[in-house]
Amino acid sequence: MTETIEFVLLDSSYEILGKEPVVILWGITLDGKRVVLLDHRFRPYFYALIARGYEDMVEEIAASIRRLSVVKSPIIDAKPLDKRYFGRPRKAVKITTMIPESVRHYREAVKKIEGVEDSLEADIRFAMRYLIDKRLYPFTVYRIPVEDAGRNPGFRVDRVYKVAGDPEPLADITRIDLPPMRLVAFDIEVYSRRGSPNPARDPVIIVSLRDSEGKERLIEAEGHDDRRVLREFVEYVRAFDPDIIVGYNSNHFDWPYLMERARRLGIKLDVTRRVGAEPTTSVYGHVSVQGRLNVDLYDYAEEMPEIKMKTLEEVAEYLGVMKKSERVIIEWWRIPEYWDDEKKRQLLERYALDDVRATYGLAEKMLPFAIQLSTVTGVPLDQVGAMGVGFRLEWYLMRAAYDMNELVPNRVERRGESYKGAVVLKPLKGVHENVVVLDFSSMYPSIMIKYNVGPDTIVDDPSECPKYGGCYVAPEVGHRFRRSPPGFFKTVLENLLKLRRQVKEKMKEFPPDSPEYRLYDERQKALKVLANASYGYMGWSHARWYCKRCAEAVTAWGRNLILTAIEYARKLGLKVIYGDTDSLFVVYDKEKVEKLIEFVEKELGFEIKIDKIYKKVFFTEAKKRYVGLLEDGRIDIVGFEAVRGDWCELAKEVQEKAAEIVLNTGNVDKAISYIREVIKQLREGKVPITKLIIWKTLSKRIEEYEHDAPHVMAARRMKEAGYEVSPGDKVGYVIVKGSGSVSSRAYPYFMVDPSTIDVNYYIDHQIVPAALRILSYFGVTEKQLKAAATVQRSLFDFFASKK
Missing domain, CATH: 2.40.50.730 (OB fold (Dihydrolipoamide Acetyltransferase, E2P))
Incomplete structure (x- = not known):
């Protein structure tokens, strides 16, 4: 029934x-x-693209395809169809079979038939194919x-x-109606006295859990026997029955460790909603837990370039979830010490609880965006975070292609090709007051829409332009794009931006502090991310719709647009401080800025708006590097090198604080005093070693390095001590006292007594250089930072000296 x-x-x-x-x-x-x-x-299928000149033989080709049928997975149908490929009408045959895995076999066999140009859409996974076709x-x-x-x-x-x-x-995409879902965060602690934890030998001693009902639980081992831990974890998941499971770096550590540990102990990790199934590592490297959505929040932290260190405690502090000063932090190599000592074990338990509380707190911050990203792209939540932004956009494009009767191109392995990028002006160095930042709204997507840019709209022969109502010609590079009809990318982007406008309108129906408002805000952000990825996608060598000429043309139009705006700004008498890609920094004159905005919108046809206003902003001579004091008193720091991997946390802290003091107080001497105090604290051994760690990623195997850089030497020492070190691992090291090169004195931070730290190295090569990148512009020298105060100076003196 x-x-x-x-x-x-x-x-x-x-x-x-x-x-x-x-x-x-x-x-x-x-x-x-x-x-x-x-x-x-539902049945699996793919397409045979008919070669030019064979259109009249499509029925014969379809018959040849049917003769390839095998009993194991017979060809149910081979149906000729009219499709579009890169915007042009093409003949194709839709080949339907029984078993999804058989598509691979048929794909290769079909390509060998005379008159078949290629097999298409054979690599679209069956479950995703279903979601696309059923919308x-x-x-x-x-x-x-x-x-x-x-x-x-x-x-x-x-x-x-x-x-x-x-x-x-039941509703369009601008509506959000979701029943309550059960969520659990988990984290594991592993006991290892012999270097990096190894699931073949090292037990899971604690699994910490926090659920959406506010309940917390620690599942603990019996001594060094973790059988009970794994069994109780399975029982817990099945009893609470979460819809979403979140962890931090869980796809790459917690889940693989639990999976291997369970295999070693002969315990079935039966935590899925499919009886008998266990978690498996799937496409994009995520761990699939059937019937539940497993989300690794680390994937979203990785997309936040403003956070230098992606540790759980750093990200939780940055996002206001939990302050490092208010939680227990235990270095991982000391876990056995705390586990084996009954007096210290309670502290380890608090540490485990703090970890899972931080993870749950991050989920509350990150999941709303992740869920909207999943909805917009059509990619399930457990996969969408693990994949790169190019793949996210591609799944969105594949759905659009299905709706537009477009065949999806195959992914082709190709080498990346470079092309000229955006305009980045050399800034007017110094401190500037009352500076407004003007931002072109969705510049690149808007260019693609206005000039109908896409791989299907390129016109190679200029004589063909009249039949398209003319061509748009990109400045500098000369690539031509037909004016009409609208191409694939233009249509998709117009729909995407229209949808975003609808969602933003919907937001206005709710108070800004309401849950509905926040959800719609996350959705419009997800739509913006996709739209802004469209230009970069075309220049991405792995893209199905790869088009270097398209990407090249878009940047050429972008350069022309911003240079035209700069020229007009100067004609108006506006002082241009800086320009970068789609942003202009000018001294704020309300009337003139309004005229500039009117010119860009009415004459050039692009939207531009005020993004932020700085009371003061400081530029060095370098591009993409500035510090600004916003109207609300916040400090905005962009691009200073203390965020690089070869600078320690203290260097970054010193640089930011020095900038904040100078811009907030206008007193350079206060910044100097602050640096001197930091140096004093460092000499007295009062700075925690964690602030002195320098992090660097291994890009290849240790044996492949020709030169012993500091992080390579530290990695060698880790390996000699029994730790596993692989390409992609971040190595944290400190520099100790002694003679010889810096590399020869680089040791893993957890193998060092803090009293052996080379304080002078950190003063001379970290703290002082980081501070001087800002303070040297005000005449401050290295000698002054290390010596007693001599003269009081303010920004007023600095401005006076420049007159």
């Missing part, structure tokens, strides 16, 4: 049952029941006809249904 249910889609997967594929949809009904929907009707998006409400599948012991859900018809969305 058929009935209709309303549910929110969480995830999709598929299995082969009998000799047919079955799509599995995991979801929650609006009344809070966890459900599985099984669709037996299903995660975290969206659907009404769907179903039949009760009865009790199914294979799934840990409230009900199992068989899909009886296609889903119908």
